[in-house]
Amino acid sequence: MDEELDIETLDPRKDVRGAAEVKELLRASGLDAEADIQVFVVARNRSRIVACAGLAEDVVKCVTIAAEYRGSSLALRLMNEIHHLAMKRGQSHLFLYTKPCNVTLFEGCGFHKLVEVLGHACLMENTPVGIKDYCDSLNAFRQPGQRIGCVVLNANPFTLGHLYLVRQALRQCDWLHVFVVSEDASAISYADRLELVRAGLAGMERLTVHGGSRYLISKATFPSYFIKDACVVEACGTAIDLLIFRRYIAPALGITHRFIGTEPFCRLTRKYNEDMFEWLENVSEEGQPVHVVEIPRLEVAGHPVSASEVRRLLAKGDFVTMASLVPPTTLACLRAKYAFRTQPQEDDYATEIIEVE
Amino acid sequence: MKKLRRSMLFIPGSNAAMLSTAFVYRPDSIMFDLEDAVALREKDSARLLVFHTLRLTAYHGIETVVRINPLDTPYGLMDLDAAVRGGAEIVRLPKTDCAEDIHRLEREVDRIERECGREHGSTRLMAAIESASGVVNAVAIATASPRMDSIALAGFDYVVDMQTQRGDGMELFYARCAILHAARAAKIDAFDVVFSDVNDDEGFLKEANFAKRLGFNGKSLINPRQIELLHQAYAPTEQEVLKAQRIVHAAEEAESQGLGVVSLNGKMVDAPVVLNAQRILALAKPAFVQA
Amino acid sequence: MKIKKEAICGTLESNDLLVKVVPFGGLQVSIYSEVMRQFGARIREVVDETLKQMNVSQGKFVIEDKGALDCAIRARVQTAVLRGCDSEELDWKGL
Numbered sequence: 001m002d003e004e005l006d007i008e009t010l011d012p013r014k015d016v017r018g019a020a021e022v023k024e025l026l027r028a029s030g031l032d033a034e035a036d037i038q039v040f041v042v043a044r045n046r047s048r049i050v051a052c053a054g055l056a057e058d059v060v061k062c063v064t065i066a067a068e069y070r071g072s073s074l075a076l077r078l079m080n081e082i083h084h085l086a087m088k089r090g091q092s093h094l095f096l097y098t099k100p101c102n103v104t105l106f107e108g109c110g111f112h113k114l115v116e117v118l119g120h121a122c123l124m125e126n127t128p129v130g131i132k133d134y135c136d137s138l139n140a141f142r143q144p145g146q147r148i149g150c151v152v153l154n155a156n157p158f159t160l161g162h163l164y165l166v167r168q169a170l171r172q173c174d175w176l177h178v179f180v181v182s183e184d185a186s187a188i189s190y191a192d193r194l195e196l197v198r199a200g201l202a203g204m205e206r207l208t209v210h211g212g213s214r215y216l217i218s219k220a221t222f223p224s225y226f227i228k229d230a231c232v233v234e235a236c237g238t239a240i241d242l243l244i245f246r247r248y249i250a251p252a253l254g255i256t257h258r259f260i261g262t263e264p265f266c267r268l269t270r271k272y273n274e275d276m277f278e279w280l281e282n283v284s285e286e287g288q289p290v291h292v293v294e295i296p297r298l299e300v301a302g303h304p305v306s307a308s309e310v311r312r313l314l315a316k317g318d319f320v321t322m323a324s325l326v327p328p329t330t331l332a333c334l335r336a337k338y339a340f341r342t343q344p345q346e347d348d349y350a351t352e353i354i355e356v357e
Numbered sequence: 358m359k360k361l362r363r364s365m366l367f368i369p370g371s372n373a374a375m376l377s378t379a380f381v382y383r384p385d386s387i388m389f390d391l392e393d394a395v396a397l398r399e400k401d402s403a404r405l406l407v408f409h410t411l412r413l414t415a416y417h418g419i420e421t422v423v424r425i426n427p428l429d430t431p432y433g434l435m436d437l438d439a440a441v442r443g444g445a446e447i448v449r450l451p452k453t454d455c456a457e458d459i460h461r462l463e464r465e466v467d468r469i470e471r472e473c474g475r476e477h478g479s480t481r482l483m484a485a486i487e488s489a490s491g492v493v494n495a496v497a498i499a500t501a502s503p504r505m506d507s508i509a510l511a512g513f514d515y516v517v518d519m520q521t522q523r524g525d526g527m528e529l530f531y532a533r534c535a536i537l538h539a540a541r542a543a544k545i546d547a548f549d550v551v552f553s554d555v556n557d558d559e560g561f562l563k564e565a566n567f568a569k570r571l572g573f574n575g576k577s578l579i580n581p582r583q584i585e586l587l588h589q590a591y592a593p594t595e596q597e598v599l600k601a602q603r604i605v606h607a608a609e610e611a612e613s614q615g616l617g618v619v620s621l622n623g624k625m626v627d628a629p630v631v632l633n634a635q636r637i638l639a640l641a642k643p644a645f646v647q648a
Numbered sequence: 649m650k651i652k653k654e655a656i657c658g659t660l661e662s663n664d665l666l667v668k669v670v671p672f673g674g675l676q677v678s679i680y681s682e683v684m685r686q687f688g689a690r691i692r693e694v695v696d697e698t699l700k701q702m703n704v705s706q707g708k709f710v711i712e713d714k715g716a717l718d719c720a721i722r723a724r725v726q727t728a729v730l731r732g733c734d735s736e737e738l739d740w741k742g743l
Contacts, residue, residue: 084656092656110712127668128678128710373658373659373717373720374662376719377716377720401730401731405722405726406724409720410723435736438738473740
């Protein structure tokens with residue numbers, strides 16, 4: 001029966017009719033065709049689409065197979081095709097979201113379970129050594145101590161507020177690991193953000209700055225974070241990211257405490273912070289609990305310092321006011337590389353969202 | 358006694374599972390396909406899979422054929438390396454249109470045998486005719502080289518070239534006859550087309566019987582289920598077997614008595630008739646005999 | 649031979665294996681198999697032998713086996729190496 005099927009790719013942006021067919025097929029399985037999918041792999045029986053799998057950069061989602069074809073090796077063929085397609089697009093490390101009931105099916109297609117939010121969703125990756133290798137590499141940076149802290153920054157850009165948070169956290173632990181979100185979806189590039197964090201924290205002791213990874217606040221683990229105007233977070237939007245942190249990253253470095261700044265602006269970030277208490281501190285979850293410590297945001301002239309405010313000032317070219325909110329290294333970089341942005345960019349306003357701690 | 362070659366099972370060279378297990382079906386020959394059954398991006402992988410599979414001892418008792426890509430593709434020559442060095446008995450050349458195609462193939466096979474130390478002449482050739490030109494040049498192709506082992510008709514591409522479609526078989530009639538005659542004149546074997554509807558046993562048997570009647574040595578198969586059906590079609594009737602036994606017995610008698618002529622029931626029996634009787638007995642050996 | 653780019657070869661169908669390779673400073677081979685206990689050692693032996701024959705000194709290999717025979721293991725590993733080195737030059741004697 002498999003032999004009758006043609007497997008092909010479909011660009012939902014160009015093939016409007018095909019996109020509608022896929023949407024219908026997904027709807028029948030209770031799934032939404034997500035807007036960020038760049039390409040679908042579909043199986044057609046004569047001209048009818050009977051199965052599909054979507055690819056959004058390195059994340060595979062919106063996978064469904066019409067009932068009459070389940071149990072055949074169609075899933076394997078589909079995933080095989082997705083792998084080849086992704087390789088051609090430069091993505092060899094893939095992540096997959098699926099319902100827990102389908103985990104076994106995808107294990108047969110070369111995916112390995114990362115974490116499951118019981119009953120809701122499961123994140124998988126297409127290698128047996130992905131998270132393991134990552135944790136092994138982190139292990140090299142383990143430091144001795146009773147209280148090992150962690151701060152995760154987007155730092156878009158690095159401000160005095162971030163510096164304050166780090167200093168406060170350092171006072172409460174023996175060693176602090178600072179991670180910079182590596183997803184390049186912010187106004188300031190990842191390379192620059194990382195550089196500004198290093199520059200801003202230069203000379204400080206008992207501290208390690210780490211580049212980010214796909215496993216920590218990325219489009220793979222926490223997609224809603226990167227969707228503009230996402231007011232609603234799916235039930236497990238934050239859980240997957242936090243569970244990976246708790247079960248893999250924290251143990252690799254021996255992290256006992258995670259520090260966050262209070263979030264007065266962004267609803268999404270506030271929810272993320274709230275969820276942290278549930279997923280990191282809760283004793284009934286698998287894995288050693290991590291204590292969450294909330295530190296009040298730094299205020300300058302009565303206002304909490306925020307990176308979004310800095311970006312607004314950048315858009316206006318107001319480096320004078322900005323100087324009171326960022327360290328000199330950040331100011332210099334923005335002046336040199338980002339000053340051309342005198343028009344407000346779309347993400348300056350939507351983004352209360354792209355600001356974590 | 359000539360080897361039985363009723364069934365030639367096509368196995369896609371890119372399918373590791375099938376390559377590992379095809380020998381259990383016991384066809385008379387196995388054809389590892391590097392051409393149409395293999396997607397472009399898997400050509401390199403299939404080539405090596407077939408190379409290593411050829412060396413499996415499980416395949417040493419079965420006749421092995423490798424269908425390479427045409428020599429004017431980026432894959433053909435490397436496929437040929439894999440086939441010859443891997444130890445395939447026969448190389449099948451698709452889209453053979455003229456004798457020169459065989460000559461070119463032969464030159465390359467000569468070279469590779471030399472390079473890898475394989476006995477010169479041990480690699481034999483099968484020409485697949487897939488076009489009108491091929492049919493028209495069948496005799497030249499069949500006699501193009503001492504390495505020529507057999508000639509096969511590939512129905513699908515042929516009917517496209519003829520600007521028609523597969524139907525009740527009439528569209529293949531001339532091609533079948535031409536190829537058969539070329540094969541017999543050159544004293545090599547002839548193979549009939551693939552029957553692609555794996556669920557239509559009746560249709561398959563009808564075509565198999567027709568091919569047998571015309572005189573084809575065997576048929577290309579794409580599904581192991583067709584092997585047993587085909588062997589049954591080729592099995593002689595009980596009557597044919599009895600008659601053949603009498604002829605062979607008479608021939609043996611004549612030889613033991615040092616007589617130059619074989620006679621049965623007062624009539625002289627020619628050498629070709631004896632050979633045919635032996636062929637019938639060979640076909641009868643595998644257990645099934647039609648009532 | 650040095651692996652220059654990421655490459656993948658094979659499938660996860662029964663009796664087959666999937667070989668993934670990426671450039672790496674040294675030589676690292678990880679093998680995963682449903683029949684690890686019975687055949688893990690044999691799979692490793694065949695892989696090591698194949699890599700040695702091709703003179704592969706650098707590359708990180710991840711192999712997911714689904715019960716493949718030695719011949720499939722050799723073929724898939726060799727093809728992955730060739731793809732990873734962006735080469736089609738086969739040293740037949742080396743095989």
